[in-house]
Amino acid sequence: MMHRPQSAEDILRGLAICSPEEIDLEEIAFCQGAKVKYRELDGCEAYLLADATLGRAIISIDERANPLRQRFSLAHEIGHWERHRGQLLVCSKEDIGGSGSRKNGVSREKAANQFAAELLMPEFMLKPILRDYRRFNMHAVRQLASTFNTSKTAMAYRLVEMEKEPCILAAYSKSGYVWHISSKSIGHQWWPRRFLDPQSNAYSILFNGSRDDATMSDLDADTWFDVPGADRLEIGEQSFRVHDDLVMALLVARSERMLAD
CATH class of the missing domain: 1.10.10 (Arc Repressor Mutant, subunit A)
Structure with a gap:
């Protein structure tokens, strides 16, 4: 058969x-x-x-x-x-x-x-649970990862993919950019920089041994993107270490100017 x-x-x-x-x-x-x-x-x-x-x-x-x-x-x-x-x-x-x-x-x-x-992490199970979370941040990711018995990276990737909010998940090693995934609503020009900016939380975690971000910070978007006008926009960042040479950054759009036309 x-x-x-x-x-x-x-x-x-x-x-x-x-x-x-x-x-x-x-x-x-x-x-x-x-x-x-x-x-x-x-x-x-x-x-x-x-x-x-x-x-x-x-x-x-x-x-x-x-x-x-x-x-x-x-x-x-x-x-x-x-x-x-x-x-x-x-x-x-x-x-x-x-x-x-x-x-x-x-x-x-x-x-x-x-x-x-x-x-x-089936969508038909995730969607009803997501209604209980008003904001998309690592607190939600950690709780959902525990509920579904997955890693934080896998859950964050899945939620970005499902478009909980317009956002990006980016992975960096000490050598620079590794990969990223963007929500479909994010414009294609918003590609993360090749190397981490020292002003980013991810840089402090990866290079300075700082702890994972407990909350989401608001930063100038040009910290993460080499796009004209990014210095006049804000973006939310909350980053966490995966291992000694890999950090993940959850970036949440704060402006409609980052959305695709």
Whole structure:
């Protein structure tokens, strides 16, 4: 029988999963014909070995990764099993949960990342909960990440993608810009600077060892963007450290001039 890929939402609804605490990935994988094994992997974070003719698969996850990373990796591989059945896929750290900035259209890895986000943080569950949050900031991100058992980065990415407010999530290492995602309403010219400005909170966190921002600060937009007139606009920034050489900045638009025409 020909396999017809299902969306993450269809799988969840088909299993009558209605709340975040019910999202049991091992059980979901089993129901889709995949067995999950945790073991040490060399050179990758996860891989999928599948027999498409039998509709059976084995998903291997690196047991040394942290639990939240393992969880996203498993959701990612379930995505491959649904979307790319019959292929042997070995996924590196860069593939799983990356920005997905690939050329030549939507890559297999980007598709699997999108599926994972929709499986772990389904819109039909998130939207009703989001109504309880008047502002989009890291307080909301942290609470929702805890509720859905995801990382702060994954949740912030998902909320930017869902357009809770016109905003940008940008990642920087000490070498400079790594990736960013913008809400659809943000104009394309608002591309973050190549290097962090010393006046930004993210710079202080990454280079000076400052603590993660407890609240959102209002800064001149030219701190973050080399766009004419940015010095006359304000932007909200709240940043947090991911590890020693990676910081995330949540940037919230304060002016309609940052919106797309």
